[in-house]
Amino acid sequence: MLDQFQLAVYRFTLRPREEMILPVYKGAVLRGGFGYVFKRTVCFQPQTTSCRGCILRYDCPYPALFEPSPPPDAEVLRKNQNIPLAFVIEPPLDRRTRYGPEETLGFRLVLIGQAIARLAYFVVAFQQLGEAGIGPRRAKYTLERVEALQPWSGEAVSLYEDGALVRGAGELIVDYGMVAERTAALEADGIDAITVNFLTPTRLKHLGHYVTRPDFHILVRALLRRISSLSYFYCGERWEADYWGIIEAAKGVRLAQAWTGWVDWERYSRRQRQRMKLGGLVGQAIYEGELGPFLPLLALGELVHVGKACVFGHGKYEIAP
Structure with missing residues (x-):
């Protein structure tokens, strides 16, 4: 019963370089910003609005994470064009909308199964999103830290610090x-x-x-x-x-x-x-x-x-x- 089911939980910590203004519910800003930068980084046809019909759709990491569809040989949901995405962004639950350079903004990322091996894409994309800016004022930030978390004990292992990955994604797998x-x-x-x-x-x-x-x-x-x-x-x-x-x-x-x-x-x-x-x-x-x-x-x-x-x-x- 679900013997092969695996997931990993990560905590990303962002430090604003200037005043950052975000909506109360920050999930869409984080997910939307990540998706925009990620596609711009890896897509060979960034002018298209859909990956359907692209000859690289089963090889490119963007549709694998953002526009997944059942492979041709799928035994289930073959007629369903949309299947669940293999990641979840968990924004902070507080209602804060302003962050200054002396503060940090943290959120959690859950990766499921094959997506765990793609952690580096998330790290690079959130790095680049910090340079592009986020929120209505396009506030810039620095990706300060990425940690793997044990979701129940709170144990944390640092994976990214000082601008570099120091460990792989396979820490504290659940x-x-x-x-x-x-x-x-x-x-x-x-x-x-x-x-x-x-x-x-x-x-x-x-x-x-x-x-x-x-x-x-x-x-x-x-x-x-x-x-x-x-x-x-x-x-x-x-x-x-x-x-x-x-x-x-x-x-x-x-x-x-x-x-x-x-x-x-x-x-x-x-x-x-x-x-x-x-x-x-x-x-x-x-x-x-x-x-x-x-x-x-x-x-x-x-x-x-x-x-x-x-x-x-x-x-x-x-x-x-």
């Missing part, structure tokens, strides 16, 4: 076995209630509509879709799970209480040349029932996020017994 081990104690105690705190806009879709009430089976469906796709396309493993059996069991878990609401959020997509509405639910939900079998799935979802637009940091949640 696999599914480690996730399951983390939740084994809770499962052994027969936990029958859990709290999920939805920290960033979470876009859970059910029967064609985005929901504001996060029933447990809807959350589980979204986790199954996301994690199974990430496993197949980036970790080389098709997750042979009893999906319908898992969903039926999830229907037996009750949403006991919910304090959730919808937060509107939109961004301008330079690539699609239009504004996109990407709101989602935030708040807290308490679930009651036979939760033990779902704990590893929920714990993995804490790291890879859930729902749509995860690349911007959407769908971040934390669980607590």
Whole structure:
């Protein structure tokens, strides 16, 4: 079960060289700036708006990270032109909008499976983005530090300092076995209630509509879709799970209480040349029932996020017994 699933968590620290003004929710600025610089760096046809039809699309790192599509021999989702991206940018959760040269801005980057080997592209792109500038005033910054993180203990290993990579990307890799081990104690105690705190806009879709009430089976469906796709396309493993059996069991878990609401959020997509509405639910939900079998799935979802637009940091949640 997900024996080959791997991910890595990194912390990037930026130091402004001048006053930096950013929106409250910084995920789109970081992701958009990275994508623009990254494409400008590696693309042989930067004037195009889509990688579809390019003869290099299966060899170039840009579509692999930003416009992935199922390979011709894919056994699943062959008709789906869009599959989940293999990275998540986690912006800081505070509401600060101004940073000065005496301060730092930190964010986390989650890379999944094959994307771990592409860490250097992220480092170089965020270096160059610092020279181009970020935010409405194009404030310049210096990429001060990149660290690999152990997501639960907080252990950190420095990978980039003083303008150079000092270690490779393969530090503090997290696999599914480690996730399951983390939740084994809770499962052994027969936990029958859990709290999920939805920290960033979470876009859970059910029967064609985005929901504001996060029933447990809807959350589980979204986790199954996301994690199974990430496993197949980036970790080389098709997750042979009893999906319908898992969903039926999830229907037996009750949403006991919910304090959730919808937060509107939109961004301008330079690539699609239009504004996109990407709101989602935030708040807290308490679930009651036979939760033990779902704990590893929920714990993995804490790291890879859930729902749509995860690349911007959407769908971040934390669980607590």
